[in-house]
Amino acid sequence: MTRMLGVVVTGVILLWSGDALGHHSFSSEYDGEKTFKISGVVTKVEWTNPHVRFYVDVRETDGKVTNWNLELASPSALARNGWNSRTLKAGDEVTVQGYSGKAVPTRGAARSVTVADGRSLFAGTADDVGGAPR
Amino acid sequence: MRKLLHPPHALGAIVLALALAIPLVAQAPQGGTEGGVLGPVNALGQEVRRAPVPTGPPPRLPDGTIDLGDGVWIGGGPVNNIAQGLKKGEELPLLPAARALMASRQETDDPHLWCLPMGVPRTTPYPFRFVPNYTHRKPTHMFILHEGNIHSYRQIFMDGRKHPPELDPTWFGHSIGWFEKDTLVIDTVGFNDKFWFDRQGTPHTEQLHTIERWTRVTMGTLVNEVTIDDPGAFSRPFTVTFNARLSPPGDEIMEYICQENNQFGIAGGHANPFAGK
Numbered sequence: 001m002t003r004m005l006g007v008v009v010t011g012v013i014l015l016w017s018g019d020a021l022g023h024h025s026f027s028s029e030y031d032g033e034k035t036f037k038i039s040g041v042v043t044k045v046e047w048t049n050p051h052v053r054f055y056v057d058v059r060e061t062d063g064k065v066t067n068w069n070l071e072l073a074s075p076s077a078l079a080r081n082g083w084n085s086r087t088l089k090a091g092d093e094v095t096v097q098g099y100s101g102k103a104v105p106t107r108g109a110a111r112s113v114t115v116a117d118g119r120s121l122f123a124g125t126a127d128d129v130g131g132a133p134r
Numbered sequence: 135m136r137k138l139l140h141p142p143h144a145l146g147a148i149v150l151a152l153a154l155a156i157p158l159v160a161q162a163p164q165g166g167t168e169g170g171v172l173g174p175v176n177a178l179g180q181e182v183r184r185a186p187v188p189t190g191p192p193p194r195l196p197d198g199t200i201d202l203g204d205g206v207w208i209g210g211g212p213v214n215n216i217a218q219g220l221k222k223g224e225e226l227p228l229l230p231a232a233r234a235l236m237a238s239r240q241e242t243d244d245p246h247l248w249c250l251p252m253g254v255p256r257t258t259p260y261p262f263r264f265v266p267n268y269t270h271r272k273p274t275h276m277f278i279l280h281e282g283n284i285h286s287y288r289q290i291f292m293d294g295r296k297h298p299p300e301l302d303p304t305w306f307g308h309s310i311g312w313f314e315k316d317t318l319v320i321d322t323v324g325f326n327d328k329f330w331f332d333r334q335g336t337p338h339t340e341q342l343h344t345i346e347r348w349t350r351v352t353m354g355t356l357v358n359e360v361t362i363d364d365p366g367a368f369s370r371p372f373t374v375t376f377n378a379r380l381s382p383p384g385d386e387i388m389e390y391i392c393q394e395n396n397q398f399g400i401a402g403g404h405a406n407p408f409a410g411k
Contacts, residue, residue: 025333028242029402032170048395050249050283051177069397073180076260076281076388080182098178099170103403111172122179 030099047085082126187354202264210378211257216331219374232367239335249392251305253329282390320346339366354380
């Protein structure tokens, strides 16, 4: 019975935690079927509303460098999860997975950000870093 | 302004609110059904893990009034679809013109996406706080401070004044308020017709009249029962109910200046419909 109650309570917590869709409607901007995985060097982090953005130089196979514009949650949501404007810095090497923009493929909604030492940033809470990689 | 029948007050409202509390918790996410091949499509880091909602009796001020001001709240209004606040089986009583207007609206034209105010009773994933103002004589105002979106405040006159006979339309209208036992009642007219009730584009006109009834049914749950009357858009008044939850102690309103770096539309190829207007 106790376990059952725990499951119910957890369910309620998770539902509540999902109340944060953020500023925009995803589907009007990004394609849920069009994913990307890029690696490169962070050139800039904008800790700004309505969304934090970071920019990554990605070297293509032909040597050409493309600067990607990637979107995260709002600063206040990230801060409530323990992240801050120093979490990711210009010069960091990152691998990013996410969804591409419908009109501009090098604009993306990030879904995972991994830095060179293997840490996963912005997923979950900052306290979770050091646990199992997500 | 149509004369509205107020729902039963006090105990009846609280019992009703408690009865509604669990299903309303379940509907709180409002529209979180979008998904992609990588799983969730919410902006990364947007989902804030929060502690369970505290239960127990709501706190009171020394004079016995329910204390609404001792924390910040999340929710309490529609985000994705105002119809989610209707009783089961009910539908929005949209007039044909309002239905046609709604059908003509493009999702990307939602003023909210372009950093314009959300109006009433729409809410956001961000906290808000009730801030009562008193003089040495009496309560004068209740302010509601919204973190986002956009960074806004509502001013509710608590000094017994009436609505002016004529008003220039505004995003948050002209609000007067009072307590009916444990319920804060906010009566608002003088709205503009620019904001959308939700992401569906549910419309209203400048004839909109809202009566919000905020009841803190437990320490951590605040029920907002809103009667919406707008003879320009709806064939009859209707009531929607949404729950707000108390954010954990220590959570505070944070800065949220939406206009700072809003790049909405570029990735999807959408122009700002409000540019130059």
